[in-house]
Amino acid sequence: MLYYLHLYSAHLGILNVFKYITFRAMGAAITALVFSWLLGKPMIRLLKRLKAGQPIRGKEVVRDLAALHETKSGTPTMGGLLILFAVTFSCLLWVIPQNKFFWLTLLSMLFMGAVGFLDDFRKVVQKKHYGIPGKVKLIAQGLVGAIVGVVLFSDPETCKHAQRLTIPFLKELNAIDIGWLAIPFFILVVMGSSNAVNLTDGLDGLAAGCSIGVAFVYAVFSYVSGRADMSSYLLIPYVKGVGELTIFCSALIGACMGFLWYNCYPAAVFMGDTGSLAIGSALGVVSIIIGQELLLVIAGGIFVIEALSVILQVASYKLTGKRIFAMAPLHHHFELKGWSETAVTVRFWILSLLFGLLALSSLKIR
Template identity: 70%
Template sequence: MLYYLHLLSGSFIGFNVFRYITFRSIAATLTALFISWILGRPTIALLRRLKMGQPIRGKEEVRHLADLHGSKAGTPTMGGLLILSALVGSCLLWAVPTNRFLWICLGGTSALGALGFWDDYLKVVQKKSAGIPGRVKLLVQAAVALIAGVLLLGSPETGREASKLAVPFLKSVFRIELGWAALPFFLLVVMGSSNAVNLTDGLDGLAIGCSIGVALVFAVFSYVAGRPDWSSYLFVPHVRGADELAVFCAALLGASIGFLWYNCHPAEVFMGDTGSLALGGAFGLVSIAIGQELLLVLAGGIFVIEALSVIIQVASFRLTGKRVFAMAPLHHHFELQGWGESRVTVRFWILSLLCGLLALSSLKLR
């Protein structure tokens, strides 16, 4: 809402800064960060009073990881509420409220956060690691992706651009002449991203630390995509109005940094599915909005690797009866190989940073 202060620039020129996306993006980052810091302690205290503690896993899994994570049982979960509160609050303050892309991404992210909240709540109440049935999760994720795809493809302003697929490091833009048949691809992107972050969320600070780099990359690409001059110069598909998503991604960046303050080892709170499903969904929604779905594979390389490790493990066991990894997702494999939790987390952060830098380098290496 603060965007409209620029209308007062006639009486005071300083109000003109509220027009600029760069200024509002930086402000959104700092606002989300401070919201996270301010609400962090009260939120954690409330979750403790309500006994929203993280349930331990099933007996078979605990037998392998009890020595590593047994002490974490009871740590408050649903910390994703803190991320969502900071994200929504910051966006409402600094983004243009009439922007179509903003509401598609903010609405979809909030819906997936609500799905994760219900899943976390059932786990706490039932005191089991299983919450909502997997098929129900997939159905809701598919519905969110479907609605977002319909809103993008059905709009005269965004439908034409939504059918474009940009390939990192190539100047050309491939046009998918599928029309509404492009929806299954959107479903794959949003569902895959949401579940990949969910699978990565297994160690203190791991998923949220990797999310910081992805949010920064998409903040940059959203800004470039929305600028006709920059997008033309850098051979990035121009999507009118998409630069406002830079504010959304910047708010997500600040919210992630703020949450990491409380989630770093030893974690005072876990994001739970409330945060992981929402974060992954947010990245997927932004990527389809600006036509950079393949960039998400590069920037979110750690999430992709973690998801692939689970797919490979399951496929190998069902086909051959043997396991490729000591345990999946991959971060648990390295733990069982003797790596400490902090070592695994920091090294995955480093790899995530490299993935982000590689993604950003694709702006010029074309």
């Protein structure tokens, strides 16, 4: 919306800055951050009135962990609504409204946010222990991946690009044509990213803090991918119009920072599946649109490690009857080994930053 102010720059020269993605990206981040700050306390009060308090589960399974988290019982969840509102409001102000990539990403995030909200609502308000079935979540995630694939394949400008799998760090063989296999691959990307962020959301500030770094990496790649000169020089796939996702990613950064203000230890609110499923889905969709799906494994290294720890734990127990970790996901393992919650969170943030820097280095190492 504010983009169109540059049309009046002939009357007031400074309005020309609204034409530039970099300026609007900074504006989107600040807007989302301030919006989160302002809306945070009223939303927390509303969630408390709705008695949307997080129950502490697993007391019979892992008593030591339940004891560590006992003080969190009753802390309101579904705080992911704060992130969704902040990102949506900020983007509607700063993004070019006709950009299809923005709408595809935003609607995907809101759809998975709605699925997560339903899951949280059933668990914390209706007191149904397991929320909605896991199969329903997987179907919803698969639907998002399939729709993104169909939209990209239906446009001649993006069809060829969507069929090519970009491999980071390689110069000669930096892309492989996978054809229509791209659509099931997109489904796996959305499922993987959405569930990985969801599994990471177990400690105060952990998922939100790690999401900031990943969103920043994709803000940079979206900007480069949307510029023909930069993408050609850096051997990155060029996608016309995808630069607007820089603004979306920046709004997500600001929203997560604002949410972290209330979610840092000791958390006044949790994001719940409402936030984690939505953020993971959004990051997956952005990676698909700009053709940097494999980069998500590097940039989101913490999310990948957390998900792998669960997979390995389950596989080991089913095959051998023994557990590899004291508990999965991995952050709970370190808690049970004596690390404080803040130590686990900050150290995982540091690792997330390192993974982000490694992902950014792929711009030149190829």
